[in-house]
Amino acid sequence: MLASKYRAFHNAVAAFVPIARIITDPLRLLAYGTDASFYRLVPKIVINVENEAEVARILRLAYKSRIPVTFRAAGTSLSGQAVTDSVLIRLGEGWQGCRVYDQARRIDLEPGIIGAHANRTLAPFGKKIGPDPASIDSCKIGGILANNASGMCCGVAENSYQTLEELRLILVDGTVLDTGDDESKRRFREKHPEIVEGLADLRRQVISAPELEARIRHKFKIKNTTGYSLNALVDFEDPFDILKHLLVGSEGTLAFISKVTYRTVTEHAHKASALMLFPDIRTACEATIILKKQPVAAVELMDRPALRSVQDKDGMPPYLRELCDTAAALLVETRAGDKAELDAQIETIKAALAGVNMVREIEFTPVPQEFAKLWNIRKGLFPAVGSVRATGTTVIIEDVAFPIERLADATLELQGLLDTYGYSEAIIFGHALEGNLHFVFTQDFGDPKEIERYSKLMDDVTVMVVEKYDGSLKAEHGTGRNMAPFVEMEWGQDAYRLMQDIKRIFDPLTLLNPGVILNPDPKAHLKDLKPLPAAHELVDKCIECGFCEPICPSKHITLSPRQRITSWREIQRLQGKPEHKTELAKLLKAYGYQGDGTCATDGLCGTRCPVGIDTGKMTKALRAESATIRQKKAADWIGEHFAGVARTVSGVLQAVDAVHAVAGTKFMDVSSETLHRMTGKRVPRWNAQMPGGISRIRREKVNEGNPLKVVYFPSCIARNMGPSRCEKIRPLPETTVSVLRKAGYEVIFPENMAALCCGQAFESKGFVAQADVKSAQLEEALLTASRNGALPVLCDTSPCLKRMQEVLDPRLKIYDPSVFVLEFLQDKLTFTKKDKRVALHVTCTSRKLGLEGKLLELAKKCAAKVVVPEDIFCCGFAGDKGFSVPELNASALKTLAEKVEDCTEGYSTSRTCEIGLALHGGIPYRNILYLVDECTA
Structure with missing residues (x-):
């Protein structure tokens, strides 16, 4: 129950924000309030905002009511800067504005754009944004700038601070300022002279104190995101330049960022990488000092435990296993505008390191496939620790920086501290050129003794970093709650007082993200720690990083994979606790739709997850565990009478199509929506792309003398779902046979085909035993038809193909349409x-099978222009969910129509996906074999 102050605030916000975007139910408050850090606070209200005007009004209301607010972009931050127990303002589906101009030297970006999307937009111009965090495929521009996130290549020269041009922001009282607009600045001076004059006065204070000025300049020679960007006070004179640069790395504690203009940087076309191996850390660090003066773009340090953590993974070089216990590595990349320049740089680097003791000779590779394997070593380090941790423990990744000339001593001392406190699994790696080290270890926050161990480690680490090496306690992950108690220790009283003054100038009531960056509680970093109880063996390794979210079809309507796991963890934590019986019942009821009902189980989340978790598998497992005896018997009956059930479905489709022909589309649409809603979604929702039924497939005599033979297994969907009423084309099986016969192939169908099914439809609903029975029947029929695997088998539907390849006898060589045609x-x-x-949709299963390239290659043989819409992943139709939960399909494909508006038709490899794609894309979608049939003779 909301307190009266929050209830009044909620009602006031509801006057201008749709109630669907104001979240107060317990399940989503917990889920939406979770970020990638190891802190947990549950907000009282979450508001999904869509535009600047909404944010300004919300902030004015919060300011008037004295209610704290916290801003959230993607929630990939690691230091606790995006959690709150008050109001969470969360970027909604808007905030996608993007403008490239000035010959791609500049780019305007709204805060909701994912970093990698900005880079894709700039790629045709040979440009990119400067910041390059490891989370760039998931994190958003608002978070990148607010945390001054950097990465492997940008260092301190191309981060947000250095490449920032202009900002548009909203202050705590709702005032909007555009630093690139003179009129906006004039109005701001009139309304907020205390801010403009206050910042000018702070600069005067710093310039008049030479020791303080020198201290600030010194601190930012290496990476530093501890506290505020005090370098703005020494680097700039104009108060507006100071203001906008103070916002960089401010972690939402000073203002809301609604737009940023970046100066872009060059993305070189030619690259080469080398994994350099050294006998020990000291030699590797000494080599880094040499490399600092060479034409290198990145130098990544990895200690022996780090290399050991990945040496047995697939694709790793075998020589990693042979290294001695003290060995270390540098992964070095050099970039250039052309091949000749790249070759010259490689020789320069080799010559510079000629006198350094190495374990192996330096070998640079410019081949993308080869250097990608080397970078997979570096990318696999964090997941390697996460995947082997004990259930219930958290993966901690700390982030420090040292002057590069002292990096060797600091690294060895850090290794010693981790060993002293018993963190035997810990690894160290980092951006050596900047003296930036990450150390990763696992921590149990459910045991007070373990918390005390962590506390002592961090106390010793902070003393070592600050007092011995004068380094940064947070190099690129932001201060957050994690290092807030140690900011004054790192900076000293005078600089810390400046930070307090900055906060007071911007946020006098401390309403913006309180407790972050500046926190007087010396134990704040040990409070509100996130519990990670066992939830399910399939997802217990989840580190809640959020990398999965951009690819999930349900992310905008219910929960993402991370949020499903977070919610299920809490449900499991409350199990067996009588005092939480009511709370548990509410969570379980809400999870039925939010977690289970809208999960497409497409498995794409596993392709983005650092530890390979497929949340869809958990959903299927939970469905299996909750299936009643009655439901299992029904599934048994359907499996046993599959041919009759399939014929009935086809007949129903034909009947519905006949009604559609008489009643018209508008009547069908309105009446179907009404029936769907009134029956609590138990009656499927009809749509204008609903397929008609299909006649039985005709078999023809096979010429045994022809050596070209193929077993064709049309999926049960292809056998029973024909074209929709708005399409005048042949059913897919007829078209497939046409293509095969053109090529001179004899087509063999398996016996008793009407009763055959791969089991995918059963498995997706949790009926695993029934799925396996159908798979076994299909396996027997295909082995007979293919002569024990001697003949290839073609399947026209990619979801079915994937299951068949996974569970059927390996003697069977089963092909998807694109691979079969090309091969x-x-x-x-x-x-x-x-x-x-034409448009091309690569289904989830095709993506997981790595078939994107084959599908695109085949389409390009047939059409002059092929469009693969960006950021359209799973279509959300998910078998039959496009009928039972149509909002999932609609949300997943919300932007499809605008991306394919210049296309005449689209192609894919799944009939049900094609229904949803046609419905929301506004063009017909068909199997890729239709295009092949049209374009071949």
């Missing part, structure tokens, strides 16, 4: 490229 048919067909623009 077996293209030399037997004449392709005529059509002068048209």
Whole structure:
């Protein structure tokens, strides 16, 4: 129950923000309030904001009511800067504004754009944004700037602070300022002279204190995100330049950032990498000092435990296992505008290191596939620790920096501290050029003794970093709550007082993200620690980083994979606790739709997860565990009578299509929506792309003398779902046979085909035993038809293909349409490229099978222009969910129509996906074999 102050605030916000975007239910408050850090605070209200005007009004209300607010972009931050127990203002689906101009030397970005998307936009111009955090595929521009996030290559020369041009921001009282607009600045001077004059006065104080000025300049020679960006006070004179640079790294404690203009940096076309191996850390660090003066873009340090953590993974160089216990490595990359320049740089680097003792000779590779394998070593380090940790423990990644000339001593001392406190699994790696080290270890926050161990370690680390090496306690991960108690220790009283003055100038009531950056509580970093109880063996390794979220089809309507795991963890934590019976019941009820009902189980989350977690597998497992005896018996009956059930479904589709022909689309749409809603979604939702039924597939006699034979298994979907009423085309099986016969192939269908199913439809609903029965039947039929695997098997539907490849006898060589055409048919067909623009949708299963390239190659043989819409991943149709939960499909494909508006048609490899794609894309979508049939002879 909300307190009266929050209730009044909620009601006031509801006057201008749709109630659907104001979250107060316990499940989503918990889920949406979770970030990647090891802190947990549950907000009282979450508001998904869509534009600047909403944020300004919300802040004015919060200011008037004295209610603290915290801003959230992607929630990938690691130091606790995006959690709150008050009001969380969360970026909604908007905030996607992007403008490239000035010959791509500048780019305007709204805070909701993912960093990698900005880089894709700039790629055709040979440009990118400066910051390059490891989370760039998930984190958003607002968070990148607010945390001054950097990464492997940008260092201190190309981070947000150095490449910032202008900002548009909203202050705590709702005032909007655009630093690139003179009129906006004039109004701001009139309304907030205390800010403008206050910042000018702070600069005067610093300039008049030479020791303080020198201290600030010295601290920012290496990476530093501890406290505020005090370098703004010495680098700039104009108060507005100072203001906008103070916002960099301010972690939402000074203002809301609604737009940023970056100066772009060059993305070199030619790159080469080398994994350099040294006998010990000291030699590697000494080599880094030499490399600092060479034409290198990145130098990544890895200690022996780090290398050991990945040496047995697939694709790792075998020589890693042979290294001695003291060995260390540097992963070095050099970049250039052309090959000749790149070759010259490689020789320069080798010559500079000629006198350094190495374990192996330096070998640079410019081949992308080869250097990608080397970088996979570095990328695999954090997941390697996360995947082997004990259930219930947290992965901690701390982030410090030292002057590069003292990096060797500091690294050895850090190793010693970790050993002293018994963190035997700890690894050290980092951006050596900047003296920036990450150390990763696992921590149990459920045991007071373990918390005390962590506390003592961090006390000793802070003393070592600050007092012995004068380094940074937070180099690039932001201060957050994690290092807030130690800011004064690192900076000293005078600089800390400046930071307090900055906070007071911008946020006199301490309403913006209180407790972050500046926190007087010396134990703040040990409070509000996130519990990670066992939830399910399939997801217990989840580190709640949020890397999975951008690719999830349900992220905008219910929960993302991270949020599903967070919610299920809490549900499991409350199990068996009578005092939480009511709370548990509410969470379970809400999870039915939010967690289970809208999970597409597409598994794409596993392709982005650092520890390979497929949350869809957990959803399927939970469905299996909750299935009733009655439901299992029904599944048994359907499996046993599959041919009849399939014929009935096809007949129903034909009947519905007949009604559609008479009643018209508008009547069908309105009446279907009403029926769907009134029955609590138990009756599927009809749509205009609903397929008609299909006649039985005709078999023809096979010419045994023809050596070209293929077993064709049309999926049960392809066998029973024909074209929709708005399409005048043949059913897919007929089209597939047409392509095969053009190429001279004899087509063999498995016996009793009407009763066959791969089991995918059963498995997705949790009926694993029934799925396995159907798979076994199919396996037997395909082995017979293919002569024990001697003949290739073609399946026209990618979700079915994936399951077949995973569970059927490995003797069976099962192919998807694109691979089969390219491998077996293209030399037997004449392709005529059509002068048209077509869209291509790569299904989730095709992505997981790595077939994107094959599908694109085949489409390009057929059409002059092929468009693969960016940021359209899973379509959200998910088998039959496009009918039962149509909002999932609608949300996943919300932006599709604008991305394919210039296309005449689209192609894919799943009939159900094609229904949703056509519905929301506004163009017909068909199987890729239709395009092949049209373009070949």
